[in-house]
Amino acid sequence: MRRPRLLAALAGVAAVAFGLGVAELVAGVLAPRASPVLVVGSLLIDLAPPWAKDAAIALFGTADKIALVVGIVLVLVALAAVAGILHAWRPLAGRLLIAAAGVFGIAAAVTREGASVLDAVPATVAAVAAAPALAALLDRRPTEPPRAEEPSRRRFVAWAGGAAGIGAVAALGGFALQTGARVVTAVRDTFTLPRAARTAPPVPAGAELDVPGLSPLVTPNADFYRIDTALQVPVVDPADWSLRIHGLVEEEVVLTWDELVALPLEESRTTLMCVSNPVGGDLIGTALWLGYPVRELLARARPTARADMVLSRSVDGFTASTPLGALTDDREAILAIGMNGEPLPLEHGFPARLVVPGLYGYVSATKWVTELEVTRFDAATAYWTVRGWSARGPVKLGSRIDVPRGSVDAGQTVVAGVAWHQHTGIATVEVSVDDGPWREAELATAISVDTWVQWRYTWDAEPGEHELAVRATSLDGEVQTAREAPVVPDGATGHHRVRVSVR
Numbered sequence: 113m114r115r116p117r118l119l120a121a122l123a124g125v126a127a128v129a130f131g132l133g134v135a136e137l138v139a140g141v142l143a144p145r146a147s148p149v150l151v152v153g154s155l156l157i158d159l160a161p162p163w164a165k166d167a168a169i170a171l172f173g174t175a176d177k178i179a180l181v182v183g184i185v186l187v188l189v190a191l192a193a194v195a196g197i198l199h200a201w202r203p204l205a206g207r208l209l210i211a212a213a214g215v216f217g218i219a220a221a222v223t224r225e226g227a228s229v230l231d232a233v234p235a236t237v238a239a240v241a242a243a244p245a246l247a248a249l250l251d252r253r254p255t256e257p258p259r260a261e262e263p264s265r266r267r268f269v270a271w272a273g274g275a276a277g278i279g280a281v282a283a284l285g286g287f288a289l290q291t292g293a294r295v296v297t298a299v300r301d302t303f304t305l306p307r308a309a310r311t312a313p314p315v316p317a318g319a320e321l322d323v324p325g326l327s328p329l330v331t332p333n334a335d336f337y338r339i340d341t342a343l344q345v346p347v348v349d350p351a352d353w354s355l356r357i358h359g360l361v362e363e364e365v366v367l368t369w370d371e372l373v374a375l376p377l378e379e380s381r382t383t384l385m386c387v388s389n390p391v392g393g394d395l396i397g398t399a400l401w402l403g404y405p406v407r408e409l410l411a412r413a414r415p416t417a418r419a420d421m422v423l424s425r426s427v428d429g430f431t432a433s434t435p436l437g438a439l440t441d442d443r444e445a446i447l448a449i450g451m452n453g454e455p456l457p458l459e460h461g462f463p464a465r466l467v468v469p470g471l472y473g474y475v476s477a478t479k480w481v482t483e484l485e486v487t488r489f490d491a492a493t494a495y496w497t498v499r500g501w502s503a504r505g506p507v508k509l510g511s512r513i514d515v516p517r518g519s520v521d522a523g524q525t526v527v528a529g530v531a532w533h534q535h536t537g538i539a540t541v542e543v544s545v546d547d548g549p550w551r552e553a554e555l556a557t558a559i560s561v562d563t564w565v566q567w568r569y570t571w572d573a574e575p576g577e578h579e580l581a582v583r584a585t586s587l588d589g590e591v592q593t594a595r596e597a598p599v600v601p602d603g604a605t606g607h608h609r610v611r612v613s614v615r
């Protein structure tokens with residue numbers, strides 16, 4: 113009994129692989145954004161409650177999307193095996209399971225931002241191709257014990273492998289046809305950033321401490337954290353991009369890419385941080401950005417007196433609620449096109465994104481931005497606001513210990529890390545050993561109040577197990593709280609603590 117079920121499960125997996133492969137090929141021809149696996153993953157991201165998002169980030173960090181795709185594939189394999197077994201027992205039950213999966217894929221495709229009727233085709237093809245493929249494979253399944261006129265198990269496995277192989281080749285063909293990403297990558301790679309009309313001041317002397325293991329003052333693009341809701345990085349050709357400013361304004365404004373790059377652009381260094389960053393986490397980074405002040409763009413549109421919020425919208429439908437005051441005051445809130453001296457990487461928002469000092473990314477750092485709707489907090493809600501997060505999201509005062517970690521030798525030991533309170537600035541950083549008195553650390557020279565600052569403290573380490581803690585005080589006198597709070601709904605709090613073994 114075990115062997116026939118195993119062969120039926122194999123038939124199910126091979127048939128679904130065949131169906132998905134053909135669907136990827138169809139997606140490459142008709143609807144590159146409608147890959148069944150990716151649209152299902154995007155829907156799951158949208159439906160996931162905040163605690164699931166936090167758990168995924170805590171477990172997998174910036175690899176959370178890869179983990180989601182792997183998980184979807186594993187679930188599909190399991191469902192395919194079940195469909196094969198059911199079909200061998202009751203064909204209608206197997207067909208219904210495949211049909212239900214197809215309907216779910218269709219729903220995921222057509223409910224995406226900007227979806228069209230064609231987006232339903234790949235998931236439909238996946239179900240339509242998988243069902244007859246499963247029936248055909250099961251017809252070739254040998255009985256137990258096999259009859260003389262039946263094909264052998266080896267031949268059946270070859271049929272199943274052939275079906276799965278055809279699916280794999282078709283999927284590769286579909287990926288090859290999705291040339292949009294390669295075209296836009298080529299456009300980005302050949303684009304030269306215009307010269308800034310106002311360059312950022314040089315990094316002051318003493319801003320970067322020479323401590324091995326300490327986070328660099330400016331985060332390289334390859335190491336900059338990426339947290340967003342896009343399972344598949346949106347591909348936006350600058351020739352087709354525009355930014356529309358509308359809503360509670362006296363005049364609607366539309367800005368094209370050519371108009372944007374022709375403006376007097378400005379450089380600024382800003383530290384961005386994800387609200388999902390736990391105490392001591394690494395979802396934070398600093399970059400040199402190039403862009404145009406958002407306040408100047410809003411000045412063209414002339415927001416009405418009733419407005420108090422700007423709802424920014426990404427090409428993939430993501431929205432963020434930014435206080436209007438944060439985009440019109442003296443902070444360097446910009447529509448950015450450059451990052452650390454090169455065009456924005458695709459995964460960081462090319463061709464344009466928002467950078468707003470002092471706010472968590474979920475309410476300000478919209479990538480692939482295409483709309484700024486001037487509105488009110490009591491009239492509109494953003495993507496994460498309706499999922500239980502706070503609407504305004506100011507960054508909280510924080511600090512982190514980067515070194516030491518693990519074990520050290522007894523004697524003079526450097527304790528070092530970073531502290532931040534964007535758009536406010538850091539006044540002092542203090543270190544405590546084993547809950548002892550707070551000792552002031554050496555603070556590096558800050559680039560600006562909008563960036564993190566490095567610090568270090570020399571500790572006379574004695575043998576044994578010890579716990580180090582750090583806290584910061586901002587320029588406005590606020591002392592970092594020791595009260596521990598989770599990231600939901602408006603950012604984690606508490607002192608970062610590190611246990612160190614001293615030899």
